[in-house]
Amino acid sequence: xxxxxxINCATSLAGDFTKSRxxxxxxxxxxTLSTSQFTRLPTLCPSPNRPRLFTTCIPKPSLPPQPSxxxxxxxxxxxxxxxxxxxxxxxxxxxxxxxQPHYTVLLDNRPLKTPGGSILRVPHDxxxxxxxxxxxxxxxxVLKPHTxxxxxxxxxxxxxxxxxxxxxxxxxxxxxxxxxxxICFHEDHPPALVxxxxxxxxxLLDWIRNEFKVQVKTFQDLLGNNQTLExxxxxxxHLSNLHPIDLAAFERGVLTTKSFMIPVALLSGHLxxxxxxxAAEVEVASQIxxxxxxxxxxxxxxxxxxxxxxxxxxxxxxxxSGTVV
Numbered sequence: 001x002x003x004x005x006x007i008n009c010a011t012s013l014a015g016d017f018t019k020s021r022x023x024x025x026x027x028x029x030x031x032t033l034s035t036s037q038f039t040r041l042p043t044l045c046p047s048p049n050r051p052r053l054f055t056t057c058i059p060k061p062s063l064p065p066q067p068s069x070x071x072x073x074x075x076x077x078x079x080x081x082x083x084x085x086x087x088x089x090x091x092x093x094x095x096x097x098x099x100q101p102h103y104t105v106l107l108d109n110r111p112l113k114t115p116g117g118s119i120l121r122v123p124h125d126x127x128x129x130x131x132x133x134x135x136x137x138x139x140x141x142v143l144k145p146h147t148x149x150x151x152x153x154x155x156x157x158x159x160x161x162x163x164x165x166x167x168x169x170x171x172x173x174x175x176x177x178x179x180x181x182x183i184c185f186h187e188d189h190p191p192a193l194v195x196x197x198x199x200x201x202x203x204l205l206d207w208i209r210n211e212f213k214v215q216v217k218t219f220q221d222l223l224g225n226n227q228t229l230e231x232x233x234x235x236x237x238h239l240s241n242l243h244p245i246d247l248a249a250f251e252r253g254v255l256t257t258k259s260f261m262i263p264v265a266l267l268s269g270h271l272x273x274x275x276x277x278x279a280a281e282v283e284v285a286s287q288i289x290x291x292x293x294x295x296x297x298x299x300x301x302x303x304x305x306x307x308x309x310x311x312x313x314x315x316x317x318x319x320x321s322g323t324v325v
Contacts (some may be wrong), residue, residue: 081143086140090130093121103130105137112137112151116159120151126245129154129315146304149311153252157244161251170251171239178235178260179227183279184218193286200279207270208261212238216261235260249316256280256308266309267316273309280305 085107095101101124105112112120114131122130140147161167176229183201187193199318208216214231242250253263257280266270271279278285281302288298 047126064258083141083143085137088134092124100124103127105130106224107132107137114155114159115214116155118158120154120158122154123243123245129245147306149307150315153248153311154245156251157248161244161247167240167244167247169237170247174251174260175232175236176240177254177258178232179225181261182259183261183282184216184225184227185217185222186220188220190286192289192292193283196282196286200275200282204261204265204271204279207265211268211270236262238264246316250310252308253312256305256312262308263312266313273306273313276309276313277302277305280309 012307056112087106087108089106089109091104091106091111093099093104099121102121103124103126104119104121114120120133122133127148133154136148136150145152161170183204186197186201205216205218208214210235214234215228216231217225217227219225239247250263250267253266253276254260257263257276260280260282262271262276266273268278282303284298293299
């Protein structure tokens with residue numbers, strides 16, 4: 001049985017060897033190319049009139065970087081934001097069938113417009129606001145947001161706080177700041193912070209309680225604290241009665257101080273700009289007393305806080321005579 005198996009294996013190997021030898025004999029024929037086939041191949045060094053099949057692998061010499069003739073984006077932005085007007089003026093517009101009497105600020109006899117495309121109309125009982133807007137455009141050399149605080153505030157009132165639906169949403173968002181108002185969270189250490197809280201926050205809280213006849217609670221824990229619904233309803237009604245410009249000013253005051261009650265007192269005339277700023281920076285003032293002032297940080301924040309609150313005060317507290325009340 002084993003002998004027959006060996007014979008079969010030898011026969012199979014002989015057949016495979018015969019096939020391999022036949023294939024090897026045919027290989028030169030497959031590799032041989034006729035003269036006509038060879039002449040049809042593109043040359044590796046083509047003439048100028050013949051298309052190239054391969055590109056050379058020799059690297060090109062690197063050239064030094066050339067100065068770009070394209071203007072940088074920052075320079076272009078600064079150039080487009082430069083002053084393009086020559087004359088600034090204020091115009092009183094009498095009432096018409098469509099609009100109430102108002103002031104407009106003219107740049108080269110063209111009315112100033114809001115980012116939304118509406119004409120920036122200042123109510124007729126706020127001539128000082130119109131004058132302040134005119135003044136900041138008259139002094140501006142480059143258009144930057146921080147150089148136009150009164151323009152941006154008035155534009156915010158026109159574009160975002162005119163429709164009742166927009167007003168309700170803004171008022172709802174502002175009331176959330178009252179639930180987490182900075183001046184309602186008191187600490188019992190360090191001593192400098194405790195002293196500043198008593199000096200700057202306690203009198204303000206007492207005035208809020210007496211002026212609006214509401215209960216305002218103070219807390220020492222961060223979680224699980226809520227003011228009463230009656231107090232929220234009082235301040236919700238207070239916000240709903242504000243003119244769009246006053247509401248825009250109040251919104252800026254809240255976002256600047258991170259407090260709801262400091263802008264209430266500022267717009268009501270109870271606090272001056274300096275007093276409101278001091279109430280808003282109690283924590284920072286206590287840190288400065290302990291560790292000292294950081295240059296180019298605390299001093300910049302100090303000035304910016306008063307600039308923002310100054311625009312809030314001037315834009316909102318304007319009487320019909322044009323004087324700040």
